[in-house]
Amino acid sequence: MRKITRPWRTFTQAVLLGILCCGLFVDANAAETKPNVVFILADDLGFSDTTLYGTTKFYRTPNMERLAARGMTFSRAYASSPLCSPTRSSILTGLSPARTDITAPVCHLPVARMKATQGDAAPPNKKAILPNSATRLDTKHYTLAEMFRDNGYATAHFGKWHLGPEPYSPLEHGFDVDIPHWPGPGPAGSYVAPWKYPDFDPQTPQEHIEDRMAEEAVAYMEAHRDEPFFLNYWMFSVHAPFDAKQKLIDKYKKRVDPNDPQRSPTYAAMIESMDDAVGTLIDALDRLGIADNTIVIFASDNGGNMYNAVDDSTATSNAPLRGGKATMYEGGVRGPGVVVYPGVVEPGSRSDEVIQSADFYPTLLELLKIEKQPEQLFDGISIVPALKGGKLQREGIYTYFPHSPGVPDWLPPAVSVHRGDWKLIRLFYNGENGKHRYKLYDLKHGLGETTDLAAQYPDIVMELDAMIEDFLVDTGAVLPRPNPNFDPSRYDPTLEGKATLKGGANKPTAKTKSKPAAPVAGWQPQGTCELSIDGDELVVESTGGDPHFYTALPESANAQQPSARSFTLRFTMTSNANDAGQVFWHEKGVAPSYFRDRSVPFSVTPDGKPHEYSIAFTSEHPVVGIRIDPATSAGVMRISDIRLTNQDGEIIHAWEF
Template sequence: MKSEYFSYYESEFLNQFAGSNKHFTSLICIVLLVLMSSSAWAASKPNVVFILADDLGWSDTTLFGTTNFYKTPNIQRLAERGMTFTRAYSSSPLCSPTRASILTGLSPARTGITAPNCHLPQIVLQATTSPTGPVNHKATFPNPVTRLDKKYYTLAEMFKDNGYATGHFGKWHLGSEPYSPLEHGFDVDVPHHPGPGPAGSYVAPWKFKDFDHDPLIPDEHLEDRMAKEAIAFMEQHTDEPFFLNYWMFSVHAPFDAKQDLIDQYKKNVDPTDSQRSPTYAAMIESMDDAVGTLLDTLDRLKIADHTIIFFASDNGGNMYNEVDGTSATSNAPLRGGKATMYEGGVRGPAIIVYPKHIQADSRSEEIIQSCDYYPTLLEMLSIAPQQGQNFDGVSIVPALKGKHLDREAIFTYFPHSPPIPEWLPAAVSVHSEDWKLIRIFFDGENGNHRYKLYDLKEDIGEQNNLALVKPEKVKELDLVIDEFLKDTQAVLPLPNPRFDASKYQPKLEGKSSLKGGARTPAKKPAKFLDKPVAGWQPDGDCSLALREGKLIVTSSGTDPYFSYALQVPVEKSDFEITLTFSSDSSREGQFYWREAGKPGGFHRDRSIRFDVNHDGQPHTYHLKWSTQSPLTAIRLDPSKSNGKITITSIKVTKSTGEAIYESDF
């Protein structure tokens, strides 16, 4: 590492050598001034605070004038201290790949972490191709990495090696021990939780393994507690440089918040506004309060002027989960949201603060991406990368100085296809100046790729696909994509030999409807369903098959489920379902039922969550419920991840013992 200033010994040597030569001394002074000016960013090891929000969309703050409902005064206060980026992108539309890119400076295409599956029990350190895929997809999906490999020299390890105290607070989702923050360069990890979101809820009591709420605050909010833990870390290390990695749980599901805040926002709901969930608005406010708590602490400790702050989101806003009877949020005027390749899935708020070095209350229209943050911090601190260490990101210091970034393009590699609104098959995209090209693998005619080309300067909502109008631009940008995939040695989708054209319907281009000045939440796309098996209809990330008298459930994602419609509704009663199955998947199960005359079909108010043992051995589960109207259908969600579930038997009985359904596999 080379400091911005000459070391004591270098200075003494120059003083002695130049003592009798005034001209040489003058020259040395000039050289020193130049060197000090060019590296003034790194003055005596400034502290670094990295705040990463979870699922915070581009329109979820007041930064861009896109919301009339949410309140984010502290994020606005942060923006007034530094530079806001209007075109900041996550490296992926889902969380774990982006988080890995921040810590390594590498694209998900290179690390192989392309899906948010780092909480799964299987340890996979090398991505591999998949020879087959779901029958309704033309391309296969690669098998992604499930842990952040310890071979990478992480951002935290860099800070630790350069004399910084390092602390991680909040969500991780890059692997449990031995791949936790403690094995990746952090001295402290609170609450040391490997899961994809909060354990149970945001409002205490929680369900973290070794992290309880304050007994004096029975309804303590998780983000308030995380901010307190971060404050304690800063107070402990005020006299030494520190790297505080505050990766918020907010505003990821589950959707709950302080009741008094929810009640306040209920009074301000505009039913014509696409952002109208009071629970989500309350979650936004608690997240913003935590940002304010950190800023207040930096001011109180009188270290704000000596602290670099990064604020960003790991992906776009969640516009498909239901909260308060509506979608969680809207990313309008952007199209799509979390888990999509459209702007709403990858474009989010970003602010960088460094008092006296970055102009306060400034903005930049330069394109930046989450893999840029590591090399940027190295340049800001005048720290050289390790020998042989390379990055897919670039330093954005020129942009922080108000200059243009010299870069050809940024890339998003997402070779997966969650069943969500604004659905797309496996794809990769490139942003180059105002142009964006999405390549959808093998989804065109005769096994060729399909393309979407947008001019974001004229069409920020990605409503007009120009691929057929500008074939030369498609060809130009597609070659750039080829170079990127080759350079990163990305594990690619393959043509799917199981593809069945009768079960496929390509997503049609269409303009989103406008209402109340913003695009209304998108509806779910048409499903591409397999035929029922033994009367059970597969849906979501699920396929069914019968084998040796058992129902085999294969989950290819995070939302497998299947349902059975009763031929004749059964009058209201108390019921019990007995399930026997084995599983090598993960996470909790959920059971739903449908009642005649009840709106919403399979609704969360008519469901039961239950713990599932995913050890590969058969287990029996008994679930009881009551109906207020005739029972018409049942649905089983046996897990929330990839894997195979083998069901031996399913039996549904009334309280009288009368069987109304018994499996005959």
């Protein structure tokens, strides 16, 4: 059994320890035969978030341009999923998320589930019951890092992981080093220090995490310059929370064009810090004299986040593509892609070939002349022919996303195939009489996916759907299934693609005031809702998108909490708003931004009748606050008899109206 190395507070300290303990002596001639590999993965970076494609006037990415000048830029680089964890699993295994079973970004949740499972139920306004994603990357997979390690490479992971905490961290998946050893879905608290990583302290006040990560990565390259290394630099940028260096925010405030959909100074500043990190890595490769023997890959884990509110705007725009992160349209899955390999890939070249996240593993095997394992299977293909200026021989690429986030450009659970310029989306059980529904697009003549050609070309729909069916069978995908409790009278097809923005950022309205609304009976309305009291009920009026409200627990409730910290939040709710709800909790000593790490979803029955809801959860620290997200769509909810109980059913605190 190999030794699992604990994360270091700084890599520089580890280098000194390594020199003292064992030395760093390798055969330099052997290193020349094995190129280093630097894999840079941005988080939520959209197709139009760099200057590589001529689609932005606002952002500045000179280091991305430097990188592209050294290799090949792909105009059709696709993530394997419109959300992060599935794509990350695909990169590390060469498999589709349909096969890894990670189809949703839930790998930070407490429950450890290795396989996807069938869903139990769905509300009557939903046509399909969604499956439950796996919540960990199973260690049975022979990962990219394990392949490198077994072929004489030093391996290190820097940055975001989001495929599971120990025993499913990078240290159990082939990496010798993991900094900052953080399993969450985004940076711990903020980008600018002080941050909240358990074993990774800032060195200076206001230190930016991307600057620090790049510094640590450079120290690693310096230590391993005389031996082959695989450096997995998975950025936190530009995922929420949205904050940045103030001097950069001020810089971009002067450049804002109110008519440009890309007009968030904070997001532009985040883009620049991301680009600076790329520049730091390039400079280090040059300074160390190893750039000519290093493969560099740059990609994004999904499309740009068009839906969160930032600076009285949206985070970004993926135009000319439709949609963004969490959608099946091009803006959700197409992003920047660059591959550099001196002597193999022509500098400054471009390709329109279709590539996907699962392709990188088999591609690196071919470039390094390493054989795959005897029983190893890939859903991706080697893109070496494209890297050498040729064409790829592939039938199509598939995107499996059996989920339905409540964002603008929303779609029911779906799977898609790209074949050449054709793209077919199958919407599970969303047609008439429980049949599937289809959207067909010709991307060559309609990149914006505004014209659905399914009715016009039924033969192409049949051909592409047969490909989809073969893919689903081959991967053994756990599929959505028809909802036997579906009630057509409660289904509103006009809601498709009509959800409002997270944080209510469509445009300033009475529902999205810059000044926070006053608390109501101790509950602070947030997002896209207003609160009021009617008798003994808390009335929630939602405009859709992200309605939620928060309250802090009194000290008396903290004193009554059990040591086991198992709780159930109970309440009665009458609702006519579609979609599921969520309960979040705030733990003592943990930043409120960690709400995304501590939540439990619950199904809502939107029939206008009172229903009892009981949401159980456990915490690591005393619970000091509760947040309720009662829906994601527009509607009115009336809530009463809210109480928090312990594992024995005893009331810790009750809220009266």
